[in-house]
Amino acid sequence: MIAENTQTQMRKGILEYCVLLIISRGEIYASDIIAELKSARLLVVEGTLYPLLTRLKNNGLLSYNWVESTSGPPRKYYVLTEDGKSILSQLDTTWIELSYAINTSKKVTENTPNININLTK
Amino acid sequence: MKKTLNINIGNTIIHIEEDAYELLTVYLNEVKFHFSKNADNFEIVTDIENRIAEMFSEILAAQQKQAISIEDVQSIIEQMGSVKDFETSEEAEEDQYTGPSFNPIKKLYRDTDKANIAGVCVGLAHYMDVSVSWVRLAFLVSAGFGGAGILAYLILWIMIPKAGTKTEKMFMRGEEANLRGFANSYLHPFVDESRGFIARSFDALGRFIHGTGKIIFKILAVFIIAVGSFTLISLFITLIAILGVWDASLYHQFPFNIINEEYFTTLAFAAFVTCAVPLLALVLFTVRVAFSSRPVNKTFSFVLLIIWLFGMGSSIFYAVKISSDFKESAEFSQTVELKPYQAYTLNIDRTRFFTSADSLRYQIDPNRYKGRKILTDRDWNNNEQPRNIRLTMVKSEDNSVSMTQNYSSRGRTFEDALKNAQNTHYDFAQKGAVLNFSSALQILQNVNWRDQELEMILKVPVGTSLTINKDLNRSLNGYNYWCDHDDNSDYTEWIMTDTGLKCKYPHEEKEEE
Structure with a gap:
């Protein structure tokens, strides 16, 4: 249960960061975001993306344009706002900090199995 | 072959098979319920619906078919993710709503799966959450009261729809019509284990009654x-x-x-x-x-x-x-002596009495009509009011001939009643041996009908012959007026005896017989 909760928390933060990263590359449609996230093995189902996009949009990080579609209803194409761009750069710094923290932590933990192996030997 | 429906989802018209539609409805309801706590629920649900519509269009185009099947809906749900998936991957700390705690909605349907006849009792039992046996007992008992139960059963049979689809069956049982319930019913169709022989034999009859019943209704x-x-x-x-x-x-x-x-x-x-x-x-x-x-x-x-x-x-x-x-009644009478004759002829006089108001109403110029008679229609009286005159003939004790007229009426008070009785007009006149009677007691203008009546008593000495117009017969009181000795004559002949009025030619009548 605790493990699940932590996983959800981690996923949730990274998912938002990834979505902002994907959108920062240019105007994009929700299902293309999903495709990208799926190839990055980050998202399981589409349904979770819509609440996220709506929340980001309402917080002023995203905006969208309606674009006519050949198949089905008009699509919402999302772009980053100025606010979104500044927040994304903040997140970039945070990510560098976090990955440093993880890498540093990992260096310590990577040694542990070796010790264990040595002990078992 | 499957029935298809047309739905409008995300401003796109989609043909969809019935079972697929049911599944989609259940899914979308769950999604709506899940996001109902969210401030942006409308936008989110619209996004999801639009996406589903787009996926439907893609499926239809890719597979070159006309209608969405249940498998298509299942694959879309898989891709979109069920509410359970949303729960695990979503913000765990944010609005942790405690599951759907609403009471499942129940609807009244006939349960044909467990029916003995048409499933009315079982359906009612589901609805009221009591044992079927009680409902059946209630119907049986009430059937004893002049077949009320049977009639009620037939009416309910016609009125209550049968639980045909799975969603209806779930509503009937009060189960949650959600994905889980739906999957259950989809995977394990309701078994008709409790259907007996009688139920099966009633089945055909049931369909017949329900069909024709509807038409008759x-x-x-x-x-x-x-x-x-x-x-x-x-x-x-x-x-x-x-x-x-x-x-x-x-x-x-x-x-x-x-x-x-x-x-x-x-x-x-x-x-x-x-x-x-x-x-x-x-x-x-x-x-x-x-x-x-x-x-x-x-x-x-x-x-x-x-x-x-x-x-x-x-x-x-x-x-x-x-x-x-009509509370009080009043009566007044007046008696006139008549000139004595050995024989009288009683005639009905159709000359109508006109009041001055009547003359105005009919625009009768009194000068022009002087000396002329206006005769009323033969049935004029019958249409207007109930017969209000009666004539009784009795023997006179002192050999004098007299006519007593009793005017009676009803009114709010005695005075009113008396006034009502006086506000009438009746013509009775003697012309030699001929007695002329009006056909009815006339109520004067602007007076309400208050059961005004006139009772006349004609007193004649014993041995007096009376020739009575047949039209007057109807107003005779208490005598057998089938005194016809001559069918062609307009008159009947009577004679006053010691014991009352008698037919003048009773023997002839017998001879005829």
Whole structure:
């Protein structure tokens, strides 16, 4: 249960960061975001993306344009706002900090199995 | 072969098979419920619907088919993720709502899976959450009371729809019509283990009754609507006629002259409302039940009820007021001596008495009509009012001939009753041996009908012959007037004896026989 909760928390933060990263590359449609996230093995189902996009949009990080579609209803194409761009750069710094923290932590933990192996030997 | 429906999702029209539609409805309801706590729920759900519509279009285009099947919906749900997936991957700390705790909605359906006859009892049992046995017992017992239970059963059979689809069955059982419940019912179809032999044999009959019952009911409904509407229109026309074309002459026709003139308009309206509103309600109700159109607006029904109560109230008020005019009765009599003759002829005189008001009404110039007679129609009296004269012939004790006239009437008070009795006119005249009678007691202009009656007693000495006009026979009181010795004659012949009036030629009658 605790493990699940932590996983959800981690996923949730990274998912938002990834979505902002994907959108920062240019105007994009929700299902293309999903495709990208799926190839990055980050998202399981589409349904979770819509609440996220709506929340980001309402917080002023995203905006969208309606674009006519050949198949089905008009699509919402999302772009980053100025606010979104500044927040994304903040997140970039945070990510560098976090990955440093993880890498540093990992260096310590990577040694542990070796010790264990040595002990078992 | 499967039934398909047309749905509008994300502004796209999609053909969808019925089971697929049910699954999609359940899914979307769950999604809506899941996001209902979210401030942006409308936008999110719209996004999801748009995406589903797009995926439907893609599927249809890719597979070159016309309708979405249940498998397509299942694959889309997989891709979109179920509510459970949303729960795990979503913000765990944010709005942790405690599951759907709403009471499952129950609807009344006939459960044909567990039916003995048509599933009415089982359906009711599901709905009321009691054991089927009790419901069945109740129907059996009430069937004993003049077959009320049987009738109720048949009506319910026709009225209650059968639980056909899985969603309906779940609503019938009060199960949650959600994905899980749906999957359950989809994977494990309801087994009809409790269906007995009787149920199966009733099945064919059931389908027949339900089918023809519906048709009979519809025909009956159409009949009720037609008759009801026709009566309504007739009532309305009658009201218009009574109020609009109303003139003094109608007011003096018999059934209307009971009503005091000042009450007339109000009472006509009140009576109209009292009759028309229930009729209108019946018609509307029948339309609604038979053709399942939208229920009548509540405000409208309420207004109708108020109007009806008002109409009913004033009708009763005036009816009581008018009937109180019949409370007291009064009578006065006058006796005239007649010139004695050995034989009298009793004739009916159709000359009608005209009051000065009548003369004005019919625009009769008294000078022009001087010396002329205006004869009333033969049946004129019959249409106007109940027969109000009676004639009795008794023997006179002192050999004198006399005519006693008793005028009687009813009224609110004794004085009123007496006044009503006096406000009448009757012509009786002796012309030698001929006695002329009017055909009816006339009520004077502007006087209400208050059961005014005239009883006449003709006293003649024993041995006097009486030749009575057959038309007058009807007003004779207490005598056998089948004293026909000659069918061709307009008169019957009588003779006064010690024991009363007798036929003059009783033997001839016997001989004829």
